[in-house]
Amino acid sequence: QVQLVESGGGSVQAGESLKLSCAPSIYAYSGHCMAWFRQGSGKEREWVAWINSGGFTDVVDSAKGRFTISRENGRNILYLDMNSAKPEDTAMYYCAAGRETWCTTDSADYIAWGRGTQVTVSS
Numbered sequence: 444q445v446q447l448v449e450s451g452g453g454s455v456q457a458g459e460s461l462k463l464s465c466a467p468s469i470y471a472y473s474g475h476c477m478a479w480f481r482q483g484s485g486k487e488r489e490w491v492a493w494i495n496s497g498g499f500t501d502v503v504d505s506a507k508g509r510f511t512i513s514r515e516n517g518r519n520i521l522y523l524d525m526n527s528a529k530p531e532d533t534a535m536y537y538c539a540a541g542r543e544t545w546c547t548t549d550s551a552d553y554i555a556w557g558r559g560t561q562v563t564v565s566s
Contacts, residue, residue, distance in 0.1 A: 447538050452560030455528055459564075465521040465538030465557055472555070476541030477514060477521045480550060481534035481562075490548040491536070492523060501546070505531070528564040535559040 451463040463479070478493035492502040492512035500512050511524040521538050539553035 447540065447555055447557035449536065449538050449557040449560040452536060452562045454563040454565065457529055457564055457566050459528055461525045461528060461562060463523040463525065463536055463538075463560060463562070465523075467519055467540075467555075471519070472540040473516060473519050474544055476544060476546035477512075478539050478541065478546065478553060479512060479521075479523045479536055480539060480553075481532075481536045482559075483531075483534040486534070488537070488550055489534075490550070493541075493546040493548070494521070495546050496544050499546075501548075503548075525562070528562075530564045530566045533562060533564050535561050 447465055447467055449465045455461055474496045476493055476495045479491040480488050481491050482488040494500045494512045494514050502510050509527045513522045537559045538557045540555040541553050
């Protein structure tokens, strides 16, 4: 099974930036939708952003204008640029690969997940 591995998490102050990365263990999912989800302590998993193979993207309203999702197709790496971080962004962040090329915000439509990388934003 292809594994997804996230990196780049850490602790920052409010207003600072972080860049998360996600790489598969082999070159895979190049034609699939890729997404980031997050789960805060005691909260349900929440969709954050998706990008399809054509480069079209969407971001959750609470992060619009602050987060940018991108993918480096040659190396099949997924990124999440987090700018102007807020304490409410504190969560474990997961990357996920979708079943198809089209994207949804439903975690049930994603077939592969990483183990997550923790992001903590202090006020």
